[in-house]
Amino acid sequence: MSPPPPAPMHGVLLRLLLVLIAASPAVLCDNTNHVYSPCGDTTVQRSDGFTFGIAFSSRTSFFYNGNPSVRLSPCDSRLGLSTSSSSSRLAAFRPKVDEISLLTVNTSSFSPDTVGGYMVAFAGKKYAARSLPAFIANSTFTVTSFTLVLEFKKGRLENLHWKRDGCASCSGKSNFVCLNGQDCAIKTSNCKNHRGTVDCSLGIQLAFSGTDKHFSALNSWYEVENLRQYSLYGLYSNLRDSLTSQYNKLF
Numbered sequence: 676m677s678p679p680p681p682a683p684m685h686g687v688l689l690r691l692l693l694v695l696i697a698a699s700p701a702v703l704c705d706n707t708n709h710v711y712s713p714c715g716d717t718t719v720q721r722s723d724g725f726t727f728g729i730a731f732s733s734r735t736s737f738f739y740n741g742n743p744s745v746r747l748s749p750c751d752s753r754l755g756l757s758t759s760s761s762s763s764r765l766a767a768f769r770p771k772v773d774e775i776s777l778l779t780v781n782t783s784s785f786s787p788d789t790v791g792g793y794m795v796a797f798a799g800k801k802y803a804a805r806s807l808p809a810f811i812a813n814s815t816f817t818v819t820s821f822t823l824v825l826e827f828k829k830g831r832l833e834n835l836h837w838k839r840d841g842c843a844s845c846s847g848k849s850n851f852v853c854l855n856g857q858d859c860a861i862k863t864s865n866c867k868n869h870r871g872t873v874d875c876s877l878g879i880q881l882a883f884s885g886t887d888k889h890f891s892a893l894n895s896w897y898e899v900e901n902l903r904q905y906s907l908y909g910l911y912s913n914l915r916d917s918l919t920s921q922y923n924k925l926f
């Protein structure tokens with residue numbers, strides 16, 4: 676007995692099923708984090724987007740009453756960073772959790788040294804976390820490449836820290852000087868935003884560590900450590916003169 680010929684309806688149903696199947700992986704991997712402000716609290720799982728901020732200002736402006744041990748978030752109005760009289764700038768990013776990302780801040784119309792020369796990465800409100808201020812630039816030196824580790828515990832951001840390589844990435848490169856044994860810097864006068872020729876946009880390589888809200892380990896930090904030679908900096912050809920990662924291995 677041969678099966679009956681397919682009715683036209685089957686074709687429609689089949690197409691509908693295919694659409695559903697095609698859509699379902701997207702649904703499964705979809706973002707479940709609906710907090711889009713860097714000043715809100717959230718917990719995340721892998722494949723979520725996660726919003727955090729970077730504030731640019733002077734080092735002292737990140738301390739409440741000049742006290743370095745009180746780490747207030749830039750979202751906290753007591754720091755006064757969001758008032759119109761403050762010269763600070765704010766950038767918000769939304770990388771995918773546990774994916775290695777390279778964030779860039781285009782400095783063609785923004786000179787970090789003129790707004791104070793330091794930056795702090797932060798997220799959260801009640802459970803606020805923030806990094807220490809990192810030196811970017813003054814009138815003499817500019818640091819253009821950074822690695823930021825976002826550390827989560829059960830999906831909640833616990834800590835953000837700048838990872839330094841002790842100038843290993845710029846040793847022997849004549850354009851760079853090593854500042855304080857930790858940061859590779861170029862002369863600010865070489866930067867395009869100071870009439871030089873080098874694009875001194877900032878590159879911030881991002882990595883995740885700790886656990887998500889389902890206790891899954893976030894591993895991208897280990898990948899950054901082990902796979903440095905595959906650094907994303909290589910993809911940004913217009914930054915190669917100012918960024919110090921090991922892009923030479925790729926190009």
Ligand SMILES: *[C@@H]1O[C@H](CO)[C@@H](O)[C@H](O)[C@H]1NC(C)=O
Binds near residue numbers: 779781782783914
């Ligand atoms: C920054 O913006 C300028 C002007 O739009 C552009 O020419 C330059 O390539 C940009 N740099 C980066 C790193 O995107």
Ligand SMILES: *[C@@H]1O[C@H](CO)[C@@H](O)[C@H](O)[C@H]1NC(C)=O
Binds near residue numbers: 810813814815816
């Ligand atoms: C710029 O920063 C470097 C490194 O911290 C420091 O040695 C230098 O004195 C500073 N220059 C100015 C003009 O502030």
